[in-house]
Amino acid sequence: MSANNQPHPGATPRPTLADVAKRAGVSGSTASIAFSGDGSISAKTRDRVLAAAEELNYAGPDPRARSLRQGRSGIVGVILEDRVLHSFRDPMMIAALDGISQQLGDSGGMLLLTSNGEGESTIQTAVFDAAIFMGCSPHLARSIEIMRQRNVPMVAIEGQAFAGVLSVALDNREASVTLAQVVHDLGHRRVATITLPLDSLRERRPLTDELVRSATTATTLDRLEGAREVYPALTGVVAANSSTDEGMAAALVLLDAAPELRPTAIIAQSDLLAVGAIRAAESLGLRVPGDLTVVGFDGARIEGMNDYDLTTMVQPAMEKGRAAGFAVTELLAGRSVGDVSLTSVLHIGNTSGPVAQ
Amino acid sequence: MSANNQPHPGATPRPTLADVAKRAGVSGSTASIAFSGDGSISAKTRDRVLAAAEELNYAGPDPRARSLRQGRSGIVGVILEDRVLHSFRDPMMIAALDGISQQLGDSGGMLLLTSNGEGESTIQTAVFDAAIFMGCSPHLARSIEIMRQRNVPMVAIEGQAFAGVLSVALDNREASVTLAQVVHDLGHRRVATITLPLDSLRERRPLTDELVRSATTATTLDRLEGAREVYPALTGVVAANSSTDEGMAAALVLLDAAPELRPTAIIAQSDLLAVGAIRAAESLGLRVPGDLTVVGFDGARIEGMNDYDLTTMVQPAMEKGRAAGFAVTELLAGRSVGDVSLTSVLHIGNTSGPVAQ
DNA sequence: CTGTTAGCGCTTTCAG
DNA sequence: CTGAAAGCGCTAACAG
Numbered sequence: 001m002s003a004n005n006q007p008h009p010g011a012t013p014r015p016t017l018a019d020v021a022k023r024a025g026v027s028g029s030t031a032s033i034a035f036s037g038d039g040s041i042s043a044k045t046r047d048r049v050l051a052a053a054e055e056l057n058y059a060g061p062d063p064r065a066r067s068l069r070q071g072r073s074g075i076v077g078v079i080l081e082d083r084v085l086h087s088f089r090d091p092m093m094i095a096a097l098d099g100i101s102q103q104l105g106d107s108g109g110m111l112l113l114t115s116n117g118e119g120e121s122t123i124q125t126a127v128f129d130a131a132i133f134m135g136c137s138p139h140l141a142r143s144i145e146i147m148r149q150r151n152v153p154m155v156a157i158e159g160q161a162f163a164g165v166l167s168v169a170l171d172n173r174e175a176s177v178t179l180a181q182v183v184h185d186l187g188h189r190r191v192a193t194i195t196l197p198l199d200s201l202r203e204r205r206p207l208t209d210e211l212v213r214s215a216t217t218a219t220t221l222d223r224l225e226g227a228r229e230v231y232p233a234l235t236g237v238v239a240a241n242s243s244t245d246e247g248m249a250a251a252l253v254l255l256d257a258a259p260e261l262r263p264t265a266i267i268a269q270s271d272l273l274a275v276g277a278i279r280a281a282e283s284l285g286l287r288v289p290g291d292l293t294v295v296g297f298d299g300a301r302i303e304g305m306n307d308y309d310l311t312t313m314v315q316p317a318m319e320k321g322r323a324a325g326f327a328v329t330e331l332l333a334g335r336s337v338g339d340v341s342l343t344s345v346l347h348i349g350n351t352s353g354p355v356a357q
Numbered sequence: 358m359s360a361n362n363q364p365h366p367g368a369t370p371r372p373t374l375a376d377v378a379k380r381a382g383v384s385g386s387t388a389s390i391a392f393s394g395d396g397s398i399s400a401k402t403r404d405r406v407l408a409a410a411e412e413l414n415y416a417g418p419d420p421r422a423r424s425l426r427q428g429r430s431g432i433v434g435v436i437l438e439d440r441v442l443h444s445f446r447d448p449m450m451i452a453a454l455d456g457i458s459q460q461l462g463d464s465g466g467m468l469l470l471t472s473n474g475e476g477e478s479t480i481q482t483a484v485f486d487a488a489i490f491m492g493c494s495p496h497l498a499r500s501i502e503i504m505r506q507r508n509v510p511m512v513a514i515e516g517q518a519f520a521g522v523l524s525v526a527l528d529n530r531e532a533s534v535t536l537a538q539v540v541h542d543l544g545h546r547r548v549a550t551i552t553l554p555l556d557s558l559r560e561r562r563p564l565t566d567e568l569v570r571s572a573t574t575a576t577t578l579d580r581l582e583g584a585r586e587v588y589p590a591l592t593g594v595v596a597a598n599s600s601t602d603e604g605m606a607a608a609l610v611l612l613d614a615a616p617e618l619r620p621t622a623i624i625a626q627s628d629l630l631a632v633g634a635i636r637a638a639e640s641l642g643l644r645v646p647g648d649l650t651v652v653g654f655d656g657a658r659i660e661g662m663n664d665y666d667l668t669t670m671v672q673p674a675m676e677k678g679r680a681a682g683f684a685v686t687e688l689l690a691g692r693s694v695g696d697v698s699l700t701s702v703l704h705i706g707n708t709s710g711p712v713a714q
Numbered sequence: 715c716t717g718t719t720a721g722c723g724c725t726t727t728c729a730g
Numbered sequence: 731c732t733g734a735a736a737g738c739g740c741t742a743a744c745a746g
Contacts, residue, residue, distance in 0.1 A: 014506070014507065014508065016738095016739055016740085017739065017740065017741095018739075018740085026716075026717085027716065027717045027718075028717085028718095028739095028740080028741085029716075029717065029718080029719095029740095029741070029742080029743095030715085030716055030717075032740065032741055032742090033715095033716090033741090036741080039715090039716095039741095039742090040715060040716095041715070041716085042715065042716090045715080045716080057506050058506070059503045059504075059506035059507045060481060060482075060503060061482075061739080061740065061741090062425075062507075062738090062739055062740070063482055063483055063484040063485075064421070064424045064425045064428070064430060064484055064738085064739080064740095065425050065722090065738070065739035065740040065741090066482075066739080066740060066741080067421045067424075067425075067484055067740095068419075068421045068422050068424075068425040068722050068723070068724085068738085068739080068740075069721085069722055069739080069740045069741050069742085070722085070740085070741075070742095071421070071722075073421060073483075073484050074479065074482065074483065075432075075468065075483065075484065077466075083455070083458070083459075084454060084455045084458040084459075084467075085451070085452075085455035085458075088445060088451040088454065088455060089451070094442070094445040094446070095442075097441060097445065098440070098441045098442035098445065101440070101441040101442075101469070101471070102440075102441075102442075106471075106478060106479055107479070108479060108483075109434075109468045109469055109470045109479055109483050110441075110468070110469045111432065111466045111467070111468045111469075112458070112466055112467045112468075112469060113466045114458070114463075121463060122431065122463055122464070122465060122466055124417060125417075125418075125420055125423075125431065126420060126430075126431065126432065126465075126466050127420040127421055127424055127430050127431075127432065127484055128420075146416045146417065147416075149371070149414050149415070149416035150371065150416045150419075151371065244660060275660075302660060302661070303601060303632075303659060303660050303661045304659070304660045304661005304662060304663070305661060306661070306663075373722095373723055373724085374723065374724065374725095375723075375724090383732075383733085384732065384733040384734070385723095385724080385725085385733085385734090386724095386725070386726075386727095386732075386733065386734080386735095387731085387732055387733070389724070389725055389726085390725090390731095390732090393725080396725095396726090396731090396732095397731060397732095398731070398732085399731065399732090402731080402732080418723080418724065418725090419722090419723055419724070421722085421723080421724095422722070422723035422724040422725090422738095423723080423724060423725080424724095425722085425723080425724075425738050425739070425740085426723080426724045426725050426726085426737085426738055427724085427725070427738085428738075
C-alpha cells in the first residue's frame with residue numbers, strides 16, 4: 001500500500017468519497033452525484049450525503065482523482081518564453097493574458113509556465129488540458145512534439161508556425177510596411193531602427209545580418225522585414241528588451257553622430273522603445289518631431305508621455321488573448337477552429353513630421 | 358468502461374506506460390523507473406524501454422495519473438481577488454508574482470485563479486498542492502475552509518489573518534505612521550488622503566466611517582489607521598483602483614475648494630494614486646511641493662515622472678513573493694515555517710515640503 | 715432514482 | 731536489478 005499519499009508529510013488522512021457514502025448509507029456513485037450534480041438524485045438523499053460529508057469534514061471530491069478519471073483538469077497552460085517578470089512588464093503581454101483569462105472565465109485557471117528552452121521542462125510534466133504559447137521560438141519544438149503526442153490542443157500567439165499548432169497572428173509585417181511608408185512619405189531617408197530582441201540572449205547590440213540570420217523571434221523579424229520593404233538597407237540597434245530604458249540607451253547610440261549623418265527618423269519596434277528614444281532625443285536637446293521623427297509599435301498607452309502622442313500601429317492585444325482563449329475552448333470541446341489573423345491600425349500622433357530642410 | 362477519457366473528443370487513444378512495458382518486454386514498474394529515474398535500472402533495460410516508447414509514440418507518463426498516485430501535482434495556486442488585468446496593472450502585484458515564480462523555479466507552475474468571492478469557484482475544484490493568496494478578503498473564508506480540510510498549505514500575502522494560513526505581512530500600519538509623521542513634521546495640518554479600495558465594489562467615493570466599518574481589504578485599513586494615528590480625523594476619497602487616472606480624479610475632488618480650505622498635503626495610499634494627485638495639482642496650476650505636498654506608498658518606479666521624485670515608503674514587493682514562494686516550498690516539504698513580516702523604507706523625495714506660510 | 719462494477723494510468727511496496 | 735500486485739479517489743456505464 002502507498003505509504004504517503006498526502007500533499008505533504010505529516011498530514012492526517014483525509015476522508016474519501018467512499019467514506020462519506022458509507023456513512024450516508026448510499027453507494028459511491030450516488031455520493032458522487034450528490035456533489036457533481038449531474039445525474040438525478042432525490043433531494044433527501046443528497047442532503048443525507050452532504051450531511052455525512054459535513055460530519056466527516058470531507059472537503060469535496062479530490063481534484064486530482066477527478067482529473068484522472070475524467071481525463072480533464074480544467075487547466076490551460078500558458079507558456080511564456082521568458083521570466084515572468086519580463087513578460088509581466090510588457091503591456092501587450094499583460095493585455096493578452098487578460099484576454100485569455102476573460103475568455104476562460106471561471107471555467108478554469110491559467111497555469112503559467114516558463115521555458116528556458118533547455119532540458120526537461122515542467123511543460124512536459126505539468127497537468128493541463130490545452131496550451132497557449134506566447135511568442136514561442138523553435139526552442140519549444142520538443143515540448144510541442146510531446147504535447148502533440150498527448151493530443152493536447154495548442155495555440156500560439158504570434159509565434160513561429162508549427163504544424164498542429166493553431167496560430168493567432170498579428171499583421172506585424174504589413175503593419176510595419178504601413179508605418180515605414182508613413183515615415184518615407186514624410187521625406188525621411190536617413191532612418192534607423194530599434195528592434196526587439198532577436199533571440200534569447202537579451203543583450204543590446206548593433207543590428208547585423210548575421211544576427212538576423214540566427215534570429216529566433218518571429219515578431220521581431222516580421223516587423224523588421226516590413227520596415228525593410230520600404231527601407232531595404234535599414235539598420236540600427238537590437239534592444240535587450242522592450243523598455244523605455246533600453247529604448248533610450250539604444251537611441252543614444254544611434255543619435256551619437258554629426259547632425260548631417262544622424263538619422264532623422266527612428267522606427268522603434270515597440271512603443272516602450274519609442275518613448276525611450278524620445279527621452280534620448282530630449283536629453284540631447286533634439287526636438288521631436290522637429291529634429292527627429294519617432295514611431296513605435298503597439299498602441300500601448302504609456303504613462304507620462306505628457307504632450308507626446310506617439311505615431312504607432314495600434315495592435316489588438318487583448319483581442320489576441322481572447323482569440324486564443326476562445327480557440328482553446330473550442331478545441332477542447334472537439335470543435336474545429338481556424339487560424340486567426342488580427343489587424344493593427346495606424347495611429348498618427350505628433351511624434352512624426354516632415355524631414356527638416 | 359469509460360467511453361471517453363481523452364482530453365477532448367475526437368482524440369485517438371494514446372499508448373500507456375503499460376503498452377510500452379509490454380512492448381519492451383518488461384514489467385510496468387520497470388518501465389516506470391525508466392522514466393522517473395528513481396529506483397535502479399540497468400542502462401540496457403532503460404534504453405529498451407525508451408526505444409519502445411519512441412516506437413509507440415508514447416509521450417511520457419501522464420501527469421494526471423502521476424499526480425493522483427503521488428498525491429502531488431507540482432502546482433501552486435495563486436489566488437487573486439480581482440480580474441487578472443487589474444492585478445497585472447499593479448506593479449507591486451507583478452513584482453510579488455515574479456518573486457513567487459523565482460522562488461518556485463522550474464519545479465512547478467503558478468496556477469492563477471481569480472475569485473469573485475461568490476459561489477462555487479474554481480478554487481475548490483482546481484488541482485494544486487498549495488495556495489498563495491494575494492490580498493485576500495473574508496470572502497474567501499469558505500475556500501480557505503475547504504483547503505484546510507484538504508491539508509493544502511496556505512500562505513497569504515498581505516491578507517487578513519486566518520487561522521492556519523501562514524502570513525507574509527508588510528508593516529503597512531507602522532510605515533504609514535512614519536510617513537504621516539513626516540508630513541506632520543513639515544507643518545501640514547489640513548491633510549487629506551486617497552485610499553485604495555475598501556471593498557470589492559470598486560467605485561470612487563468619499564471616505565466615510567461607515568465605509569471603513571464595512572471594509573474588507575486589510576491593506577487599505579492598515580494604511581489608513583497608520584495615517585490616522587498622526588491625523589486622527591483624516592478623511593478624503595476612496596479610489597476605485599490603484600491607477601494614476603483614479604488618483605487624478607480623486608485629487609481633483611479634494612482640491613476643489615477655496616485655497617484656505619484646500620488641503621496642503623495629500624497622503625495617497627499608493628504611488629500610482631500619488632502620481633495622479635500630482636497631475637491633478639499641475640492641471641489646477643498648483644505646484645508640488647510648493648502649494649501641495651504629495652506622498653505615496655510602494656516605491657514603484659513610475660515612468661514619466663520627469664523631475665518628480667516621490668516621497669514614499671518603499672516596500673519590498675518582490676521579497677513578498679519570494680517569501681511566500683519559499684514558505685510554500687517548505688510547507689510542502691513538511692517543514693514548519695513561521696509568519697514573515699517585511700519592512701518598508703522611507704524615501705524622501707521632492708514632492709514633500711514645508712507648508713506654505 | 716440508486717447500486718454494482720470496472721477501471722482512468724501510474725507508482726510503490728514487497729518478493730524474488 | 732526486475733516483476734507482481736495493490737491501489738490513489740473518483741466517475742461513468744449499465745442494470746435494477
